[in-house]
Amino acid sequence: MTGASAVQQAVRRIGFWEAVFAVVLVLFAGVTVLRFTRGLGAVTNLSDQFPWGLWIGFDVLCGVGLAAGAFTLTATVHVFNLHRFEPIVRPAILTGFLGYLLVIGGLLFDLGQPWRIWHALVFWNPHSVMFEVAWCVMLYTAVLAIEFSPVVFERWRLERPRRILRSITTPLVIAGVILSTLHQSSLGSLYLIVPSKLHPLWYTPLLPYLFVISAIGAGIGMTILESYLSKRAFGRHLEMDLLEPLARCMVVALGVYALLRVIVIMQSGAAAMLLNPGYEAWMFLLEMVVGVVLPVGLLLVERVRTHPTGLVVSALLAVLGFVMNRLNVSVTGMEGAAGVRYVPSWMEVTVSLGLVALGFALFALAVRYLPVFPEPARGRSS
Amino acid sequence: MSVGLLFDSTRCIGCGACSAACKEANALPLPIEEHPTAYTWTVVERVDGVNVRRLCFHCAQPTCVSVCPVSALRKTPEGPVVYDAARCIGCRYCIMACPFGVPKYQWDRAIPIVGKCVLCADRVARGLPTACAAVCPTGATLFGERNGLVREARRRIAANPDTYVDHVYGVTEAGGTSVLMLSAVAFERLGMKTDVPRRPLPLLTWQILSKVPSFVGVFGALLFGIHWITKRRDAVRAYEAEHRENAP
Numbered sequence: 001m002t003g004a005s006a007v008q009q010a011v012r013r014i015g016f017w018e019a020v021f022a023v024v025l026v027l028f029a030g031v032t033v034l035r036f037t038r039g040l041g042a043v044t045n046l047s048d049q050f051p052w053g054l055w056i057g058f059d060v061l062c063g064v065g066l067a068a069g070a071f072t073l074t075a076t077v078h079v080f081n082l083h084r085f086e087p088i089v090r091p092a093i094l095t096g097f098l099g100y101l102l103v104i105g106g107l108l109f110d111l112g113q114p115w116r117i118w119h120a121l122v123f124w125n126p127h128s129v130m131f132e133v134a135w136c137v138m139l140y141t142a143v144l145a146i147e148f149s150p151v152v153f154e155r156w157r158l159e160r161p162r163r164i165l166r167s168i169t170t171p172l173v174i175a176g177v178i179l180s181t182l183h184q185s186s187l188g189s190l191y192l193i194v195p196s197k198l199h200p201l202w203y204t205p206l207l208p209y210l211f212v213i214s215a216i217g218a219g220i221g222m223t224i225l226e227s228y229l230s231k232r233a234f235g236r237h238l239e240m241d242l243l244e245p246l247a248r249c250m251v252v253a254l255g256v257y258a259l260l261r262v263i264v265i266m267q268s269g270a271a272a273m274l275l276n277p278g279y280e281a282w283m284f285l286l287e288m289v290v291g292v293v294l295p296v297g298l299l300l301v302e303r304v305r306t307h308p309t310g311l312v313v314s315a316l317l318a319v320l321g322f323v324m325n326r327l328n329v330s331v332t333g334m335e336g337a338a339g340v341r342y343v344p345s346w347m348e349v350t351v352s353l354g355l356v357a358l359g360f361a362l363f364a365l366a367v368r369y370l371p372v373f374p375e376p377a378r379g380r381s382s
Numbered sequence: 383m384s385v386g387l388l389f390d391s392t393r394c395i396g397c398g399a400c401s402a403a404c405k406e407a408n409a410l411p412l413p414i415e416e417h418p419t420a421y422t423w424t425v426v427e428r429v430d431g432v433n434v435r436r437l438c439f440h441c442a443q444p445t446c447v448s449v450c451p452v453s454a455l456r457k458t459p460e461g462p463v464v465y466d467a468a469r470c471i472g473c474r475y476c477i478m479a480c481p482f483g484v485p486k487y488q489w490d491r492a493i494p495i496v497g498k499c500v501l502c503a504d505r506v507a508r509g510l511p512t513a514c515a516a517v518c519p520t521g522a523t524l525f526g527e528r529n530g531l532v533r534e535a536r537r538r539i540a541a542n543p544d545t546y547v548d549h550v551y552g553v554t555e556a557g558g559t560s561v562l563m564l565s566a567v568a569f570e571r572l573g574m575k576t577d578v579p580r581r582p583l584p585l586l587t588w589q590i591l592s593k594v595p596s597f598v599g600v601f602g603a604l605l606f607g608i609h610w611i612t613k614r615r616d617a618v619r620a621y622e623a624e625h626r627e628n629a630p
Contacts, residue, residue: 112472
């Protein structure tokens, strides 16, 4: 046997995704060392002209948004008392919690002096949106951890803490819904202060509201995607009877969102730029057509909505549209005023990929060792 | 009393004494770079044959001060916007938000901080002019009480209306700044931001932030209400179902 084929066979044995995971993690470790010994300039393409890049645009803005399935579903079950959605609450909370860990991970890389992150607790500035963001990250991560803890207590049969938690479920869920609404909106509010820098196709005083509504759509999309991925990975069935009504909620959220955005650019006059599209206008059209209009159109068709493939593809488009929106706000829309193009370095991409890969791994571990999915479904799986 | 600077670009000869004095007064490392950085807080740039100083404008209601989550930036009553490096966590929101693009970051350091002109706050507190104004050989950079500087700028424009553009940059920009500028050519051509809003920018975020406490109360009450009603609805439905079974 030659060396090459031995490697090939070894690779085949550990599987393609495991190999990708290993490579990403090795690179991630290397970049981490560089980041903390050589500074931000050595690993990123950030500059004084473009101080916020991929780590804010993707890890923070998207991490928080994609975690929105947790507050959407906990509200559905515990505030609206629609208990039939109970089976998909736990995976949604887990996804939310991992999303927030991605945010915190991204922040630890992005902050110039992350070891001072606690300063936001001591030196207050209630006039700063970033201050609100800091408190929301911290408090809502704590809420998500508590919301997920019954799964851990159940695993080790700790009855007393489980009972205590059950008694505070309602206030806890309501606190979580308020905190995540504040957090989603505050990420939009971050950009209210740059009216002369953010492109008019994205800048609007409604940014905080748009960020909440789009996050609800994306959060539902992520819930559908995560159900699909668990189905593939753990041989579970797709709960179409639960996901299809959720998809209808997503249509409503994305529909309201699309209308608001159209009204905003009509009123500001920015819509005229679409007639003779430049770089920003093309990116806007791509985001809105592929990421909003297309999934809404698809999901309006009952045949598509009730078919697993149609549902999952539509959810994927909505999530992609959400990611495109956050990157357009944080990167595309800021490039013109900055006067420079920003393309993340491969090392920035590696850190983001590494954090996402760790999230996937933690999800898989949690599903394997903890009762994340309800028991009957597990029995049906094989 | 609030102080400031008046920079008259028609009087600047581009000698760079201000940059050198700034380095010395603020113990910044050499060399003097071409454009402002975290280590060079002011430079004279030559644009279209005009010498124009780049430095912090020291807004009356600074955007950087409002966005800093840890209050590392502060507007002093005397005018300077100062920075406390010991508090800074490095979120760089000030760099991202400043309408004039002033704050800079130490991208090359493992333990970086922000760098920006602080209007020689410690000198000003001792009653001295800023280092740049003290060394300027032509009086292009003038230190003084801010309102007096506005009057002086307007007097110069009125005396030489053919020389100057009829605008004192900094009187209304971002709600007014402590540093003012005069020019013989359109400010836009000098690379100055002319699309800066006239209202102080912190108002834009405060409109939303000030609503947070009432939002928490109202939204919380609404969610509890929905929970209460839907739970009650379920209880009633269960009760009715039970009684229908028990009925004869």
